Amino acid sequence: DSGVTQTPKHLITATGQRVTLRCSPRSGDLSVYWYQQSLDQGLQFLIQYYNGEERAKGNILERFSAQQFPDLHSELNLSSLELGDSALYFCASSPRLAGVLEQFFGPGTRLTVL
């Protein structure tokens, strides 16, 4: 158990809908990262937050947005969902801002868009 929690574990929804994925980092970790992992694909970095502020962006679609709240939990919002958005979404956290830090991954949220 990495100490990072993600809810829900599974999510099944229809095209065009909007969902929110939630992540609670390890106690004391200020950085939160979101990744998307499609079937048999690698980990695609989406976005990073540090202490409530956006720090880095990857290949995140405009339909997706995220935020980190004062209690450091983070939410990833996915809207106008398409079939291709079906994937495993991981959240990871690390203690500090940057530089040679291991990331602790949560168990993931499996999103299925029908």
Added chain:
Amino acid sequence: QQPVQSPQAVILREGEDAVINCSSSKALYSVHWYRQKHGEAPVFLMILLKGGEQKGHDKISASFNEKKQQSSLYLTASQLSYSGTYFCGTERAFGNEKLTFGTGTRLTIIP
């Protein structure tokens, strides 16, 4: 740019050795290695900094060749528990604040 991992997949018998490579076309500051078992989250193995430092973790070790921008992960006397997909993540500069992961190498250990 996504680092390239090789091989894409490998099957070994218990006790055999394996080498997984991770190459980048860009200069790197660090390389991170993670292992992901099927249906689970990636788990951190080790970080290597530029300078060619080699690290070890039980019977798993890794090296980083700064000149070639290549890292290799060595698994010796493989155990069944080593099965999984191995990902390298590369960091372009200190403070770059994001890892770019390779497509992974699927390792299967059979008895």
